[in-house]
Amino acid sequence: MNAAVVICTRDRPALLEEAIDAARAASRPSDELVIVDSASRDPDAIALVAASADVPLVRCATPGVSRARNAGAAATSAPLIAFTDDDCRPQPGWTTALDAAFTDPRTGLVTGRILPDRTGGRALSVLLDDQPRVLVANDDPATAGSGANMAFRRGAFDAVGGFDDEFGPGARFRAAEDHDLFWRVLRAGWVGRYAPDAVVVHAQWRGLGAFLAANVGYGVGSGALAAKVASVDAARGRALLRAAFVDKGVRRALTHLRAGYELGALASLLTASGVVAGAARAVRHRWSAMPSDQSVEGTDELGGHVGP
Secondary structure, X not given: OOEEEEEEEOOOHHHHHHHHHHHHHHOOOOOEEEEEEEOOOOHHHHXXXXXXXOOOEEEEOOOOHHHHHHHHHHOOOOOEEEEEEOOEEEOOOHHHHHHHOOOOOXXXXXXXXXXXXXXXXXXXXXXXXXXXXXXXXXXXXXXXXXXXXXXXXXXXXXXXXXXXXXXXXXXXXXXXXXXXXXXXXXXXXXXXXXXXXXXXXXXXXXXXXXXXXHHHHHHHHHHHHHHHHHOOOHHHHHHHHHHHHHHHHHHHHHHHHHOOOHHHHHHHHHHHHHHHHHHHHHOOOOOOOOOOOOOOOOEOOOOOEOOO
C-alpha cells in the first residue's frame, strides 16, 4: 500500500530541509509527502523551504502538533499515514518497512526504531529495541513507540477520530498525543506492531534548558493521559499513573542517583512533577467520546470489514 508521509514543523526551516531530503530518500516514488506548518512565527521561511523542495504545504494558524498532524492526514489520500518530525531523518527503506508491517488487515498502527544522531549526551525520544513485537490493548501505550516514527492504517486513524487536539506540544497537555492515539486505536480492537526495520534517526539538538523542559512536558502528557484513561477504566488509569510517576519518575531518579547520573535523576524528578501537574489539570476535563472496548477485528484500506 502507498503511504502518505506527514512532516510537521514550527520555526525550524533548516531542520525541515534535512527532513524533507531524508523522507524523500526513505520513501517510494508512489508515496505522498506533505509538510504542515504549525503556526510558525515566520511562515515565509517555511513556505520557501517547501516551495524549493516542491512539496505541498498546509498552514495551520493555531499551534499544536496534534492539530497539524490531523491537517496533514486530511490533505492526503494514501491508505497508510506515516508521521515523523522536522528533527527526524527517516532511513532508506522506511516506508517499505512500515508497509510490510501492515500485511495483517487487523493491524491499525505500526511504530519503528528511533536512533540518536550522536552517542552520549542528553537523548530524547530514542527507542533502540531491535526485536519486532505485537502491540495490544493491555500494553502501556508509552512503551509502544513515539510520534517520531509511527504510521496508521487510514481506516483505523479515521475510526477513532485522529489525534486529540488537547495533547502534544503547543496544546494544553504538552505531550503524549502519540500514546493517546495508540491507546485509542488498540482499545478499538486493532492490533499494533513494532517494526525495528523501519528506522528514523532523531537529531539531539536540545540544550540543557530545553531538555529539562521536555521532561516536564512528557510528565504532563503522561499524567493527563492517565486521567483520560481513568475516565473510562479507573484501574487501568491508576496503573498508567503509577507507571508514569513511580516507575519512570521517582524510581528511575533513585536509580540514576545510585549510578551517579545526577542530570538523569533531575530529569526523572521533573517528569514525576509533570505527571502530578498533568493529572491534576486533566482530572476534571470533559473528554470527547471514545471508541468502545468491542473489537473491530480490522478493516481493509477501502474501509470494508475484515474478519480475523
